[in-house]
Amino acid sequence: xxxxxxxxxxxxxxxxxxxxxxxxxxxxxxxxxxxxxxxxxxxxxxxxxxxxxxxxxxxxxxxxxxxxxxxxxxxxxxxxxxxxxxxxxxxxxxxxxxxxxxxxxxxxxxxxxxxxxxxxxxxxxxxxxxxxxxxxxxxxxxxxxxxxxxxxxxxxxxxxxxxxxxxxxxxxxxxxxxxxxxxxxxxxxxxxxxxxxxxxxxxxxxxxxxxxxxxxxxxxxxxxxxxxxxxxxxxxxxxxxxxxxxxxxxxxxxxxxxxxxxxxxxxxxxxxxxxxxxxxxxxxx
Amino acid sequence: xxxxxxxxxxxxxxxxxxxxxxxxxxxxxxxxxxxxxxxxxxxxxxxxxxxxxxxxxxxxxxxxxxxxxxxxxxxxxxxxxxxxxxxxxxxxxxxxxxxxxxxxxxxxxxxxxxxxxxxxxxxxxxxxxxxxxxxxxxxxxxxxxxxxxxxxxxxxxxxxxxxxxxxxxxxxxxxxxxxxxxxxxxxxxxxxxxxxxxxxxxxxxxxxxxxxxxxxxxxxxxxxxxxxxxxxxxxxxx
Numbered sequence: 001x002x003x004x005x006x007x008x009x010x011x012x013x014x015x016x017x018x019x020x021x022x023x024x025x026x027x028x029x030x031x032x033x034x035x036x037x038x039x040x041x042x043x044x045x046x047x048x049x050x051x052x053x054x055x056x057x058x059x060x061x062x063x064x065x066x067x068x069x070x071x072x073x074x075x076x077x078x079x080x081x082x083x084x085x086x087x088x089x090x091x092x093x094x095x096x097x098x099x100x101x102x103x104x105x106x107x108x109x110x111x112x113x114x115x116x117x118x119x120x121x122x123x124x125x126x127x128x129x130x131x132x133x134x135x136x137x138x139x140x141x142x143x144x145x146x147x148x149x150x151x152x153x154x155x156x157x158x159x160x161x162x163x164x165x166x167x168x169x170x171x172x173x174x175x176x177x178x179x180x181x182x183x184x185x186x187x188x189x190x191x192x193x194x195x196x197x198x199x200x201x202x203x204x205x206x207x208x209x210x211x212x213x214x215x216x217x218x219x220x221x222x223x224x225x226x227x228x229x230x231x232x233x234x235x236x237x238x239x240x241x242x243x244x245x246x247x248x249x250x251x252x253x254x255x256x257x258x259x260x261x262x263x264x265x266x267x268x269x270x271x272x273x274x275x276x277x278x279x280x281x282x283x284x285x
Numbered sequence: 286x287x288x289x290x291x292x293x294x295x296x297x298x299x300x301x302x303x304x305x306x307x308x309x310x311x312x313x314x315x316x317x318x319x320x321x322x323x324x325x326x327x328x329x330x331x332x333x334x335x336x337x338x339x340x341x342x343x344x345x346x347x348x349x350x351x352x353x354x355x356x357x358x359x360x361x362x363x364x365x366x367x368x369x370x371x372x373x374x375x376x377x378x379x380x381x382x383x384x385x386x387x388x389x390x391x392x393x394x395x396x397x398x399x400x401x402x403x404x405x406x407x408x409x410x411x412x413x414x415x416x417x418x419x420x421x422x423x424x425x426x427x428x429x430x431x432x433x434x435x436x437x438x439x440x441x442x443x444x445x446x447x448x449x450x451x452x453x454x455x456x457x458x459x460x461x462x463x464x465x466x467x468x469x470x471x472x473x474x475x476x477x478x479x480x481x482x483x484x485x486x487x488x489x490x491x492x493x494x495x496x497x498x499x500x501x502x503x504x505x506x507x508x509x510x511x512x513x514x515x516x517x518x519x520x521x522x523x
Binding site: 045049053087088090091094095192194195196197199200201203204207208210211212214215218219220 | 303306310313317321324325326330331334335338339342343344347350351354355358359362438439441442443445446448449450453454
């Protein structure tokens, strides 16, 4: 076994098995990020906040189901539930996005990632996907509870399938909301390694835009008042819901501008993704 | 008050470029007020949104959250808190110095623009009322968030949930939640000092608001001092 020039053969061997490559490392980053967003695999202290928020959302949904069962018609549709919860879920995104992006920047972990197979864009996309999934879970939990509650209170098996048909637009709208919210939150979080400032930045965008759009709506007339809702991401998303799924919603008055809301949401998602990839192309590592 | 600690805190807070992040908010407030004032709509229609919801409801708590939780929070995160704790300085002195700096910075960046916006919107009385209401609110908020930064590893997350879910969401549905909302105290005091104008909607009585705001400051300072007395340095939540 010993070769020439080797003093002691201490048994080092070359790895010759299959290498899992880019795809697999991307998947690993994604899984790890989703888990860390909810504190799975971390200490109880890290679990406290995300789990409390998830429980709160599910409880609120449960209360809505119980109240609904007292009336002949449900007080809130599935899409309506998504629209109503979006404001609270932006708070979840503002807490989670820095958890995913800023910690790696702060602890200078990026050189370790980028010296391995995943490319910079792979890392950015994996993190983006993880944030979308985590936010979507926050919508899906309450939606599922609502569905189970409604299905149990309905009489026949046909009603259950009817409910399932109603659930699908709710899930679709939840997915649209998650993508847009994540596309706003993650690029902002990737700007700074300090979680304090990352959270502050994200929440400033979500919180400031609401009264600005409200003020513009209050002192403009006609078409301008309809378009003022575009400035507020939550309003914008509710407008998209109204346009796509036709929910009755008196918060946003989108008028005949439905398609513009749809295009704006799409643009926001694309722009957010592009900015995120650009940011990770440039980031020092 | 310990001037050395106050000076160091002010320099740590203001000496970096990131303090410029606080600048867009006052500019936005005054800009929006000017824009609204130029429009044909009456101040009664837009002032509750611009001054109440945006000014006292978002800009004041957000500034106080970032400033209040970073005066001590950044030192804890960086570990430089050990240098202060190793000196023979009473803990209460440290807390008071930090609180005064946080309050001063928050007041300058929020009360002054609110006063200007109030004068533009209505009258000098509204401007003075808003400035004083914001100053009291800033003190209560910073005391609260300072205590929070010593009680939790994630003060910003908890402060954020308080601002978004308690003050801006729950208060709309549960009127009892108002008695524990700093936003309502500053709104009530601003309204009371401006002579109960129509442009701000307050729901508490002025005396209640003043007492509860003072209670927030006292309890916040006391808890922060107590927590700093038995402070244990630990790492980030893993």
